[in-house]
Amino acid sequence: MGRYDESKKSSGAKGKKFGHVGRVEDPYLPEEGQEASLCSDCNALYQNKRWFYDEKLAQRLAGTAKVRQVVCPTCRKVKEQYPEGYLTLSGDFFAERKDEVVTLLKNEAARVSSRSVLDRVITMTEIGKNELEVKTTTEKLAQHLGRAIYRAYKGELDFRWSETNPLVRVYWTR
Numbered sequence: 503m504g505r506y507d508e509s510k511k512s513s514g515a516k517g518k519k520f521g522h523v524g525r526v527e528d529p530y531l532p533e534e535g536q537e538a539s540l541c542s543d544c545n546a547l548y549q550n551k552r553w554f555y556d557e558k559l560a561q562r563l564a565g566t567a568k569v570r571q572v573v574c575p576t577c578r579k580v581k582e583q584y585p586e587g588y589l590t591l592s593g594d595f596f597a598e599r600k601d602e603v604v605t606l607l608k609n610e611a612a613r614v615s616s617r618s619v620l621d622r623v624i625t626m627t628e629i630g631k632n633e634l635e636v637k638t639t640t641e642k643l644a645q646h647l648g649r650a651i652y653r654a655y656k657g658e659l660d661f662r663w664s665e666t667n668p669l670v671r672v673y674w675t676r
């Protein structure tokens with residue numbers, strides 16, 4: 503039977519680099535008189551300290567003085583290759599069914615990313631024949647994807663949290 507261990511979550515301080523909780527100055531706040539900040543890379547909007555997608559609002563605001571052009575923390579993490587989650591898939595079963603498993607993974611990641619600005623896959627890297635490493639912008643997404651694979655295929659799922667950084671390593675093997 504599968505192992506499903508989530509008991510090791512640390513309460514370590516969140517990193518400050520990308521404007522997590524605890525940061526005093528908010529680098530993404532719109533300036534006075536502006537309605538929102540807009541990511542020039544992914545069109546995400548920032549209003550009331552929250553990131554979201556709204557194509558109509560983005561189109562209306564783009565290029566006007568009512569919006570502040572920024573690069574959102576998610577796009578910065580992708581550019582700078584700064585993952586907060588790792589998911590490693592491995593095993594003989596995975597090697598046999600790789601296409602199917604990876605398709606499920608990509609669909610699930612796309613579904614989550616279309617709703618949540620913060621959650622995005624940074625890279626997927628094949629390591630040899632039977633291993634794949636997925637880097638994600640959040641701990642949440644790596645955990646979510648690991649659970650989705652586990653729900654679909656069983657196997658073994660393990661979570662390891664960093665003591666100091668916002669960083670989780672999720673391992674699925676079958």
Ligand SMILES: [Zn+2]
Pocket residue numbers: 541542543544545546573574575576577578
């Ligand atoms: Zn962005």
